[in-house]
Amino acid sequence: MSTTLPNAANRPDESVISTPPSKFDIVIDRGFRGLTGFFAWSTVSLVFFIVYEVGGKAMPAIKTHGLSFLTTQTWDLQNEQFGVLPEIWGTLYSSILALMIGGFFGISIAIFLTQDFLPRKVEWVFKNIVELLAAIPSVVYGLWGIFVVIPTLRPSAIWLHENLGWIPFFGTSLSGPGMLPAALVLAIMVLPTVSAISRDSLSNVPGKLKEAAVGLGATRWEAIFGVILPTAAKGIFGALVLGFGRALGETMALAMLVGNSNQMSISLFSPGNTLAALLANHFPEAGEKEEPVLMYAALVLLGITLLVNICGAFVLSHTTRRAAGGQK
Amino acid sequence: MNEEEITAAFEGVDFPRLERSLRHPRTLISVVLSLGTGITTVIACIPLFSVLFMLVYRGGKKLSTELFTELPPTAFEQGGGFGNAIVGTAVVVSIAAAIAIPVGVLTAVFLAEFGPDSKTASVTRFCAKTLTGLPSILAGVFAYAAVVLATGSYSAPAGGVALSLLMLPTIILTAEEAMRMVPRKMKEAAIGMGCTRTQVAWKIVLPTALPGILTGVMLAVARAAGETAPLLFTALFSNYWIFEDGQSQLMEPTASLAVFIYNFSGMPFENQIEMAWAASLVLVLLVLAINITGQLISSRAKSR
Numbered sequence: 128m129s130t131t132l133p134n135a136a137n138r139p140d141e142s143v144i145s146t147p148p149s150k151f152d153i154v155i156d157r158g159f160r161g162l163t164g165f166f167a168w169s170t171v172s173l174v175f176f177i178v179y180e181v182g183g184k185a186m187p188a189i190k191t192h193g194l195s196f197l198t199t200q201t202w203d204l205q206n207e208q209f210g211v212l213p214e215i216w217g218t219l220y221s222s223i224l225a226l227m228i229g230g231f232f233g234i235s236i237a238i239f240l241t242q243d244f245l246p247r248k249v250e251w252v253f254k255n256i257v258e259l260l261a262a263i264p265s266v267v268y269g270l271w272g273i274f275v276v277i278p279t280l281r282p283s284a285i286w287l288h289e290n291l292g293w294i295p296f297f298g299t300s301l302s303g304p305g306m307l308p309a310a311l312v313l314a315i316m317v318l319p320t321v322s323a324i325s326r327d328s329l330s331n332v333p334g335k336l337k338e339a340a341v342g343l344g345a346t347r348w349e350a351i352f353g354v355i356l357p358t359a360a361k362g363i364f365g366a367l368v369l370g371f372g373r374a375l376g377e378t379m380a381l382a383m384l385v386g387n388s389n390q391m392s393i394s395l396f397s398p399g400n401t402l403a404a405l406l407a408n409h410f411p412e413a414g415e416k417e418e419p420v421l422m423y424a425a426l427v428l429l430g431i432t433l434l435v436n437i438c439g440a441f442v443l444s445h446t447t448r449r450a451a452g453g454q455k
Numbered sequence: 456m457n458e459e460e461i462t463a464a465f466e467g468v469d470f471p472r473l474e475r476s477l478r479h480p481r482t483l484i485s486v487v488l489s490l491g492t493g494i495t496t497v498i499a500c501i502p503l504f505s506v507l508f509m510l511v512y513r514g515g516k517k518l519s520t521e522l523f524t525e526l527p528p529t530a531f532e533q534g535g536g537f538g539n540a541i542v543g544t545a546v547v548v549s550i551a552a553a554i555a556i557p558v559g560v561l562t563a564v565f566l567a568e569f570g571p572d573s574k575t576a577s578v579t580r581f582c583a584k585t586l587t588g589l590p591s592i593l594a595g596v597f598a599y600a601a602v603v604l605a606t607g608s609y610s611a612p613a614g615g616v617a618l619s620l621l622m623l624p625t626i627i628l629t630a631e632e633a634m635r636m637v638p639r640k641m642k643e644a645a646i647g648m649g650c651t652r653t654q655v656a657w658k659i660v661l662p663t664a665l666p667g668i669l670t671g672v673m674l675a676v677a678r679a680a681g682e683t684a685p686l687l688f689t690a691l692f693s694n695y696w697i698f699e700d701g702q703s704q705l706m707e708p709t710a711s712l713a714v715f716i717y718n719f720s721g722m723p724f725e726n727q728i729e730m731a732w733a734a735s736l737v738l739v740l741l742v743l744a745i746n747i748t749g750q751l752i753s754s755r756a757k758s759r
Contacts, residue, residue, distance in 0.1 A: 181593070
């Protein structure tokens with residue numbers, strides 16, 4: 128560059144450099160900012176539009192069935208008797224079971240992959256394997272559940288029922304689809320969510336806290352239980368709540384594995400139903416009578432999941448804000 | 456004091472022993488727990504390998520070109536394929552992407568560039584996070600109420616609307632994240648040259664953040680391609696091609712791979728069940744391929 132001195136011919140016109148944005152640029156700028164703002168608001172209004180649409184279509188059913196819809200157990204199309212208590216029970220029961228299994232595995236994986244047990248490369252491999260679990264479509268898990276999980280579980284389920292049948296959890300025998308296979312597959316599906324978010328909050332714990340604990344003579348696990356887990360507790364709690372929200376709304380695997388039977392039972396092996404599975408199984412063939420009722424069921428599911436997810440998002444945003452504040 | 460005096464002075468004092476031997480319960484517990492978490496992690500990998508093994512074992516032997524070119528078999532028919540379902544999935548996901556990408560990216564531009572700390576932005580972010588947790592079947596119920604009932608028919612666009620709802624939050628959140636990574640100095644330099652904020656967004660931020668945005672889009676597309684529940688009563692299913700004799704039947708029920716698997720998995724015929732496995736293999740390979748491409752784009756951009 129030193130060889131060519133700028134001469135008058137290729138020196139840029141100074142007036143071009145110093146020109147402020149033209150009126151046209153400013154109009155475009157305003158317009159574009161307005162447009163993005165409009166899209167931001169449209170995302171917000173989308174949430175309300177969903178509630179409005181589903182609620183509006185459910186209105187006739189809400190008027191005729193009222194709150195008894197939530198507390199009765201029959202689903203009788205002929206006599207127009209509808210109640211979703213078994214479905215609410217099934218949704219909560221399967222999700223809680225799944226969260227207990229998936230939460231345990233998710234949190235121990237998160238600990239194992241953040242506390243320097245393994246070389247970085249091996250950690251990376253395991254992390255990706257767990258994340259790949261989330262990439263498998265739910266319907267494929269359903270298929271796998273039918274042909275792998277149920278046959279694998281059946282012998283031990285039958286043994287448990289015959290020998291320990293007096294325990295309510297083993298009260299019925301597993302004939303095919305049922306609560307336990309559904310909950311197991313559900314657990315696999317919430318595992319990546321729980322472990323990813325827990326891992327984030329565990330790796331956000333300042334390293335000095337752990338070093339201090341180890342310096343005082345704590346073993347690795349005393350440091351984890353005494354210092355690291357309590358510091359990351361809120362994040363892990365948020366992860367569990369979001370995992371629970373995910374489990375509540377999961378549809379296909381449950382529609383294929385839970386048995387689609389309108390009954391309430393505490394037994395792990397008895398078939399049941401969930402709100403999402405009810406929708407998946409009945410909606411495609413619903414007539415005019417059934418449609419508003421299903422919309423009502425959808426509204427109930429929407430209410431439950433929105434509540435749980437908002438709680439989870441709130442807990443998580445609270446923790447990240449505090450963590451960010453602490454760093455400053 | 457020399458060493459002997461020190462030893463003498465502390466004789467009889469019971470110091471906690473610092474060495475770690477397995478005879479100490481504390482150390483033992485620590486080792487057992489470490490092994491325990493290790494084993495749990497390995498157990499958690501079993502389902503993935505089991506699923507992949509079953510897909511290759513039961514779906515792999517069925518793989519042939521007919522699968523991609525023929526229509527689904529009827530009850531007692533042998534052979535057949537799911538070509539129309541692959542085309543259908545592509546069409547429905549494209550419609551969803553065409554809706555979700557512009558809305559999502561422009562929303563993210565607002566969140567990252569124009570009003571990152573405004574009330575609007577925090578409300579929008581919160582709604583996007585809430586939408587992430589929207590059960591997929593409710594996206595279907597919404598699209599049914601808003602599109603199917605309005606247009607009077609099950610159709611590909613109805614399925615597209617349902618899937619776009621599920622893609623939107625992923626795109627918004629990852630695109631915002633990607634745009635925030637753009638170095639502030641680049642933007643300041645552009646503003647110093649007299650650029651408007653819009654020009655900064657279009658010429659500096661979007662091109663720089665492109666790999667990150669693409670990764671988000673890929674993840675969203677991969678998720679949408681595997682979704683079944685929202686398509687059950689929006690796109691429904693069809694045993695015929697969506698484009699035939701030069702005519703498109705966009706406003707008719709449309710086949711998709713995911714619904715194909717669901718329908719065929721419950722059938723009592725061996726051929727149909729094998730087809731469901733083969734379709735699952737194709738779907739999983741497709742989803743994984745999109746996912747891995749997304750990851751590659753982002754890691755390529757990071758290493759630059």
